[in-house]
Amino acid sequence: MTTDFYRQFEDRFRTSRENIKLRLAFYQPLLQSLQALPTPRRALDLGCGRGEWLELLVQAGFEANGVDLDAGMLQACEQLNLPAKQGDALSLLKQTPDNSLALVSAFHMVEHIPFEMLLELVREARRVLVPGGVLLMETPNPENLSVGTSNFYLDPTHSKPIPHALLAFVTEHAGFAAHQILRVNQPFDLHPDDRVLLSDLVFGASPDYAVAAVKGGNDEALARFKSVWPSDPGAALDAIAYRYDDQLTRQLAQLDRGLSRVTHFGNGLYGHIEELRSLNAQLAQRVSDLETRLLAQQAKGLRWYALRPLRIAKRFYLGLRQEGIRGIWQPVAQYLNASPHRRNRALKLLRRWRLHRISAALFNPAQIRQRIAEQAPPPAIEALPPSSRAIDTLVTAKLYTHFEE
Known part of the structure; x- marks a missing residue:
């Protein structure tokens, strides 16, 4: 050296x-x-x-x-x-x-x-x-x-x-x-x-x-x-090592406590997930039932519309059998009289075309007046003052004359 x-x-x-x-x-x-x-x-x-x-x-x-x-x-x-x-x-x-x-x-x-x-x-x-x-x-x-x-x-x-x-x-x-x-x-x-x-x-x-x-x-x-x-x-190295171990032990204890809390939360979350799965299964079953019912209703509706011509033909047949030639008008009359709206429109058209005989065959004024008279006034009409009820009476009377013209 x-x-x-x-x-x-x-x-x-x-x-x-x-x-x-x-x-x-x-x-x-x-x-x-x-x-x-x-x-x-x-x-x-x-x-x-x-x-x-x-x-x-x-x-x-x-x-x-x-x-x-x-x-x-x-x-x-x-x-x-x-x-x-x-x-x-x-x-x-x-x-x-x-x-x-x-x-x-x-x-x-x-x-x-x-x-x-x-x-x-x-x-x-x-x-x-x-x-x-x-x-x-x-x-x-x-x-x-x-x-x-x-x-x-x-x-x-x-x-x-x-x-x-x-x-x-x-x-x-x-x-x-x-x-x-x-x-x-x-x-x-x-x-x-x-x-x-x-x-x-x-x-x-x-x-x-x-x-x-x-x-x-x-x-x-x-x-x-x-x-x-x-x-x-x-x-000293041993003092530093002891402090390091003590610190690491405390950190591990904190992590263990944190893991316990996470595990507890996870268990609770798992329970909620199971409940949601059960509800989801019930909902899926409910949807399946509704789909089945909807398909059944759709099939029923299709059958009803498909058989409607047969039902109409049956009505004509029963009317012809029971009333003869006059019974042919019975199904038409039943259809028109089932709804005041359809009935009124049909009466207006028949009067406009001056088909009085057909109107008399389809509609019976006496039966219509009796049906209107038997109808109880709605609660709203009963609650009106006398003057307003008088107007309702005039309208009803006009209906009577309407069917007598």
Whole structure:
């Protein structure tokens, strides 16, 4: 690997020094708590890289030193006159006296070394720290699915990801009095009321985490260490997954309730459909019955009109048989006398043509007068005043004379 490759790689994928310094400001409370330790407050930054954390240590008043194997990375420290040198971190730790440092830090360094070297580095860090001193290690968080399955392997110098529980146990095994796991650098915080999406499961967990471990022997420093950290350790994958499952369960319950309502409505609708089908069947049967009756009536009407000549001929025959020659006029007279309208028209025509003998044969004036006299006045005539009833009487009298002319 060329001298400037890793420097350019960090500039591209780890973002600018300014952004990294903004992220590292999260650890300012730790630096303030270490201010209470006995002076001089010395710090050693392992794998210091471009020197962002080393610069913050100097600004906080620490007597700090940095070490890194990559000469290209150290060029940025040289340009800023930061106290860093090229070398092996573990070798430098072994050369450091016991109980001489307040802080040993390693930002994105432990994932580059074999596990056996990590165990030795943690043991050496405990040795060189003063009582109450802190070991701080930040590394990519494989709990973040995107980091653990893809982004971690973007760096060709990475060895393998280290789960937070493992790194915390390493400090415990090395004899540190207490430790704290800190999930850091998440781009946003999920609000309790926010909807959890599938993308949150993949990308939402903190992309980095840190393990801070304190050396025993200073109860006051130990108490400060335990009180300095925020109650919220960051975005954990299991917490996001539980929220996602809970949200999904609630949504499924809502869908189930909605499905129950739809099923209930569908059952009621099915019942109405069955009723409509029954009514439709009854209506179809009714229509069929009416069609049958209509066809029967039509057939009956056709038969009646077809047999009408026979009925007329029968009437003439019966009249001839009963009355002789005079009986021939009987069917005609019955037909004309069946309707006052037909009767009146026939009388007018017969008088106009002066067929009095035929008129006398067809119409009997005495019978007509008797029929008119027997007819009861309509209720509307009875309700008329006397003068109006008198007019009706004159009209009736005219009818009598009409048949006598």
